[in-house]
Amino acid sequence: MSTKSMWVLVSLIALSSLNLAAAAPSGEPIVLGEIVSQSGPFAMFGAGHKGAQLAVEQVNAAGGVLGRPLQLLSHDDKSNPAEGTKLFRELASKNVLAVIGNSPSSVVFAANPLALELKTPYVISMGYTSVFTDKFSHRYFFRTITSDRVFAYAIAEHMAKQPATRYCTIGNDFAYGRSITAAVMGRLKELKPSVQIIPGCEFWVPPGQLDFTPQITAIMGQKPDALMFGGVVAISSDAFVKQAKAFGLFTKMVGVHPSLGMPTNNLGLQKADLPEGIMTGSDYPYPPVDSKANLAFFKAYKERWNERPYEVSAHSYATVYLLAKTIEKAGKVDREALVDTLPGMQFTHPSLGDASIRTIDHQSTSGWWLGYLAWDEKNNVVGLRDIKYMPGSNYLPTAEELRKIRGQ
Amino acid sequence: MAFSVIGLQLVSALVSATFLFLMASGLSLIFGVCRVLNLAHGSFFMLGAFLAYSVTQVVATSLGTFWLALLLVPLATALLGALLEIVLIRRFYGANLLVQLMPMVALIYIISDFSRFVWGVSPGSVPVLGLFGTVSILELTFPAYYFVVLLASMVVAAGLWFVITKTRWGILVRAASQDREMSAACGVNQTRLFTTVYALATGLAGLAGVLAVPISGASLEMDMTTVVNAFVVVVVGGMGSVLGSMLAAILIGLVNAFGILILPQFEMTFVYALMALVLITRPTGLFGRE
Structure with a gap:
């Protein structure tokens, strides 16, 4: 046939x-x-x-x-x-x-x-x-x-309006972990020059790391205003969130993670695992x-x-x-x-x-929802509260920026 | 540096060391007695975590079901370990190292696919950390569960020490790991000895999995990361030495916890630098034999 x-x-x-x-x-x-x-x-x-x-x-x-x-x-x-x-x-x-x-x-x-x-x-x-x-x-x-540029810039813009200036960072040591940390912190410093990463409070852990005890105690010892942990992803982020909750880490500082609200990023978390105080985002927030x-x-x-x-x-x-x-x-x-x-x-x-779909780079102008990590009681899944929409067009590169990035 | 900071890192180091020890001691025991590299050790750890998740899912998650899991799951992984030793592993004793690796790699894939089939792709959570409450040390509230883990591993360490130094089985284990041919010539039933060693070690890996699940959750990728870390401990401590595994686990916990205070950007380097140093100065590890 x-x-x-x-x-x-x-x-x-x-x-x-x-x-x-x-x-x-x-x-x-x-x-x-x-x-x-x-x-x-x-x-x-x-x-x-x-x-x-x-x-x-x-x-x-x-x-x-x-x-x-x-x-x-x-x-x-x-x-x-x-x-x-x-x-x-x-x-x-x-x-x-x-x-x-x-x-x-x-x-x-x-x-x-x-x-x-x-x-x-x-x-x-x-x-x-x-x-x-x-x-x-x-x-x-x-x-x-x-793109990751949109959610990095969106959360940086939000955090620049917050009082926090002394930051610690932690991330999985691989390409995305490094680039998202650099993008958020770099943008944040541009928007708010008083922001600084506390010297010696920048942690890189192997992808897949499950035990964060020494990092958490070290971060608590430094007493930062905020912890940017957007580079901690996949199985590491589940483990990190559970341990942060157990230590009460985010009762003492704001947690910043641009994408923890994405359903595929938090499948392993239950209600009792969720700490308060994590500013994050998602493109499919719950409740719907x-x-x-x-x-x-x-x-x-x-x-x-x-x-x-x-x-x-x-x-x-x-x-x-x-x-x-x-x-x-x-x-x-x-x-x-x-x-x-x-x-x-x-x-x-x-x-x-x-x-x-943009003509200059063929990507969507859709944006990102920001909010605090919270449990969605109705659907019984991880969700966000107090959400606000950040339009992608505010953060995507202009034609001129693109030419520069592409070296044209 | 403030005293409290040092104190906290010390506690952290010990907590990290417990998991390393539980995994490495079994790995080391199997290598010492059976002379195979149990690459699939992390798979038993993962199975332990997933089984604990299932036990706590059957009834509601509570402290009671968690204790039940702590009791039952290590027995289950030990049984599975014994079964696999009888059916598969024992056919590869004495074979070339590369040939031995093949069934191990196969086991890793089989257990991983089996877990995906049974538990799906989403990670599982056993949220009991909060149920244990907290302990205040030096102006920091430490989750009390970490001390449960610490205590459990001390009990295991003491139990291992007792079994290996004081019981007839322990004497046979030591004899076999010192000179396998001689112990066989003396009439030791090696077949049964190897099966029990395998069961004990995989039971310990299952126990580590249950103890880890409240802290890290159960997920399909946890097998490989765990076994790699355990190997570093075994290499530093010396293949075949349980005492070496314990001291190496504590040493690595300390190096990691204080390394990140001094140069956090190079966290991963410290542990591997320690391993390289040990390998250069003592190629058989701290407590290994030639």
Whole structure:
């Protein structure tokens, strides 16, 4: 059987099982490739696939795109860059219009150059590293979420208005741990020159470190006003938060962590683990943001998958809708047409509201929610209280800054 | 430097040392007696943490269920350790070191995938730290649980010392680790001895996992970080020496706790510099034999 007739068969089976109303899409499906981490250390990004799948089903139920059904061709990159590049080549050689991605930055780093080489659009909804959209930006690469620069600058701006001036820092000693600490503290010092890191109060621990007792006692001995621990991530951040709570660390100083409110960053924390006094942020805060779009998404997602959405679910959901809208606008199913049409496109993200894809670096203008870490009693998960929205456009680089960063 | 700061770092150092000791002593024991590098030791630690999480999930998380986990889980990991020794590990005694590594690496992957299958990808939490209350030392409130951990490891250290120096089993263990062929020639049932050593060591790893779970949670990646740290302790203390593991754990705890006071930017360097120094001056470790 030829590939084409197989697609027809597959779509027929899919359609017959959907039991749709009047405007059922017909014809050859428009296929989107998906590279997603379903196993390995970033297996929780697998929730991204569920968001994308939900959007595909909703789009098809509403008549498809250009009258044709959408279809996802999803593969697990095992959180592994080598696997990711292999999958990207495989997908690019097939009849996919674009590849969407729910993978950690390491996979995006590896697959990003391939998108240019193989002239295949790569639209990621995970991987916040700024460098993808500044130095490594190219025609075929898009990011539908914000960058680490936005949440670093947003939290720095917030902290600059607070009385704290004497800081300690702690972070996992790897690229992201170093860069986020430098970005937040650097911006904070620019905005508020009286801010200083107490000499000898800058701690770097190996990624995966689980015991923070000596660091916590040393930090308490220094009596800082605030502790920036945004570089402590993954299993280290769970452990650090538990131990900070046990020591009452954040009753004596403000904790600052730009991304601890992200669901995939706090899955291992329960109510009794949560200390008060951590200023943090998220792009999918709990309780769910009270907007019509988000509540509809939240309800549909829970009904479809019988679990709550993570931020990555909302990101990939928004991404599929953005692509559907872009294909409609382009009027044809073609990689080059898609890439020509995407810059400047407006779309709606469930929790982050209206945003658009910037023409200068192909990233989203969506922003970041800031708030204090708090337990969401209703959903029984880690959440935020007193949230406020920081629009991405306030912090993204200008065209001139980009030229400087890119060395043009 | 204020006296209170030094005092606090001292307590921190001892707390950090307890986990290192519980892991390293078992690793060292297995190497000393069975002459295999139990690379999968961290996997038993992780299993201990996840099993403790499950026990506390079955009923509500409370001090009572935590004590229950502390009692049951080490027995479970010890049983599993014994089973794996009988089915798999013993077939590799005396084999080339590289050949021995293969079943170990396989075990790491199998236990990790098994844990992912059973417990999923989200980390688990046993939030009992707060239930133990706090102890005030030198103007700082220290979580009382840390002293429970300290006490538990002292009991284990004393128990190990007693078993190894005073019991018949301990004499056999020491004989086997000194000269395996001779002890076999004297009629020691080595098969059973090795199985019990493996069970004791993996039971200790499970115990460490239960004790660690309130502090760090249970997660899929904790197996590797833990085993690497334990190896450093065993290398410094000397392969096969339980006393060496204990002293090396305390030494590394101290070096780490005071190293970060002096040069926090180079935290990771201190421990590895210590290891390098020991390897240069005493290649077999502080208490290792040729």
